[in-house]
Amino acid sequence: xxxxxxVLVSSFPYTINWTNDHVPAILWSSHAGQALGQALAEVLFxxxxxxxxxxxxxxxxxxxxxxxxxxxxxKNERTYLYFSGKPLYTFGHGxxxxxxxxxxLQLSDNAFDAKETVNIKVDVTNTGTRASDEVVQLYxxxxxxxxxxxxxxxxxxxxxxxxxxxxxTVHFTLPASELAIWDVTQDKWTVESGVFDILLGRSSADxxxxxxxxxxxxxxxxxxxxxxxxxxxxxxxxxxKLVDEMKVAGTAVxxxxxxxxxxxxxxxxxxxxxxxxxxxxxxxLAPLNLEIRLDNPTGPLQGTLAVPVTGDVYAWTAVSTxxxxxxxxxxxxxxxxxVFRISSFHFHx
Numbered sequence: 001x002x003x004x005x006x007v008l009v010s011s012f013p014y015t016i017n018w019t020n021d022h023v024p025a026i027l028w029s030s031h032a033g034q035a036l037g038q039a040l041a042e043v044l045f046x047x048x049x050x051x052x053x054x055x056x057x058x059x060x061x062x063x064x065x066x067x068x069x070x071x072x073x074x075k076n077e078r079t080y081l082y083f084s085g086k087p088l089y090t091f092g093h094g095x096x097x098x099x100x101x102x103x104x105l106q107l108s109d110n111a112f113d114a115k116e117t118v119n120i121k122v123d124v125t126n127t128g129t130r131a132s133d134e135v136v137q138l139y140x141x142x143x144x145x146x147x148x149x150x151x152x153x154x155x156x157x158x159x160x161x162x163x164x165x166x167x168x169t170v171h172f173t174l175p176a177s178e179l180a181i182w183d184v185t186q187d188k189w190t191v192e193s194g195v196f197d198i199l200l201g202r203s204s205a206d207x208x209x210x211x212x213x214x215x216x217x218x219x220x221x222x223x224x225x226x227x228x229x230x231x232x233x234x235x236x237x238x239x240x241k242l243v244d245e246m247k248v249a250g251t252a253v254x255x256x257x258x259x260x261x262x263x264x265x266x267x268x269x270x271x272x273x274x275x276x277x278x279x280x281x282x283x284x285l286a287p288l289n290l291e292i293r294l295d296n297p298t299g300p301l302q303g304t305l306a307v308p309v310t311g312d313v314y315a316w317t318a319v320s321t322x323x324x325x326x327x328x329x330x331x332x333x334x335x336x337x338x339v340f341r342i343s344s345f346h347f348h349x
Contacts, residue, residue: 007040013058013089020088028054049097051133051159053203058089074148075237080204081150092137092154092203098128098164102136102208105200111214112176114191118213120172122200126162135159136170139199139207140179145192146220146265147181147235152204174198176215183220184233191217222268222329231278231334231342234262238297240336245343246314252281252343254313255336261297264332269347272327277320278305278345283313289337292323294330302326307340316343323347 005025008014009032019026027043027050029036042048057080059065064085066076073079080091101124108119124136138156142149156172176191183190195214201207223229231253232242239260245252253262276292290305303323310317326347334342 005044007044009036013054013056015059015062015088017060017088028052046097049130049132051094051096051135053092053094053135053137053157054089055091057083057087057091058093059083060086060088081153082148084151090203090205092135092157093205094135094203096132096134098126098130098132098162100134100162100202101125101127102200105198105209105211107198107211107213110212111216114176114215114217117173117175120174120198120200122170122209123167124160124162124170125167126164129164131161131163133159133161135202137201137203138172138174139201139204140174141197141199142179142192143195143197145181145194146183149181152199152207154204176217179215179217184235185220185223187230187233190220191215193217193219222266223264225264225267225332225345225347226270226273228344228346229264230344231262233264235265236263237261243313243341245316245341250343252341254341255339258338259297259335261333261335263297264334266329267332268329269326272325273347273349274323274325275320275348276303276305276323276345277318277348279316279318279343280305280307280310280340281313281316281343282307282310282340283315284309284338284340288340290340290342291333291335291337293333293335294326295333296331297333297335299333300324307337313341 004023006019006023008028043050070076074082077084102122104123106121112118136158139152140155141152155178158170160168180189180191195212198211198213199207200209232251239256240253240262241256243252243254282288288307290307292302293299303321305321
């Protein structure tokens with residue numbers, strides 16, 4: 001039947017590619033309770049115009065989803081924030097029984113500083129013949145950053161009712177603090193200087209209007225590792241994981257296999273450092289090693305820290321080693337010879 005409608009009730013997304021390709025309409029709902037049947041009937045028979053939006057990305061393939069324990073959405077490029085593939089249905093997706101037009105996007109200012117707020121407004125018109133709700137969605141995107149930023153990030157939405165032909169001006173406020181990232185180099189929230197895109201649309205992929213906003217914030221400087229630095233504040237990693245430093249508080253880093261590493265980006269060693277000190281815990285039966293390398297995991301070896309047996313993962317000790325002189329700006333890689341933990345470190349002379 002070419003007029004078939006599939007009704008799907010679920011708590012999570014499915015890969016429904018065949019249904020998407022062969023059925024003209026799909027109506028999805030969560031497990032909404034005892035009145036669900038009545039609500040679905042009203043939508044199916046046209047008594048109510050639906051305006052729901054997906055709060056999850058619906059992937060086109062199970063291969064697009066990582067291991068269930070892979071919680072790092074940045075590293076694994078998951079959710080609408082970081083997914084670079086083409087999903088079946090994007091975050092925020094949802095159709096209506098009537099078309100809408102977005103016009104006249106305006107910002108109260110095209111530039112502001114890290115303590116200010118910009119006001120955003122856009123005109124939305126129901127250009128169809130049916131009354132309906134519309135969910136107007138506001139996203140932002142950073143054009144440059146020290147860190148990997150989302151392709152777009154939801155910063156606000158409004159669900160409004162429109163009569164046929166009606167136009168409404170929809171208002172949003174965006175504080176600069178909403179653009180902040182956690183800066184691991186300074187261990188604080190930071191609003192970076194730069195140009196941000198303001199995106200208005202019907203979903204994370206269906207963007208109707210864009211504008212640019214210049215933010216006068218902070219330029220994150222190169223890292224200074226001459227002060228005690230938490231190992232958890234790395235910029236990148238391979239294999240390593242965050243673990244508890246003590247049973248009651250603190251976070252440390254542990255390798256999960258030989259040759260795991262953590263990376264610290266753009267470290268300014270200044271005029272030079274020739275010694276490395278770290279706080280480590282080694283529950284193995286034999287001493288292990290931590291390699292200090294520059295610019296890549298197999299880059300120049302500046303030194304090797306001998307990690308003694310401490311007897312327990314919560315038994316910490318500070319150890320130090322001389323290293324080859326390092327100066328200037330480099331990426332730092334700490335490479336684990338096997339499974340042990342590091343909580344903090346610093347370079348000195």
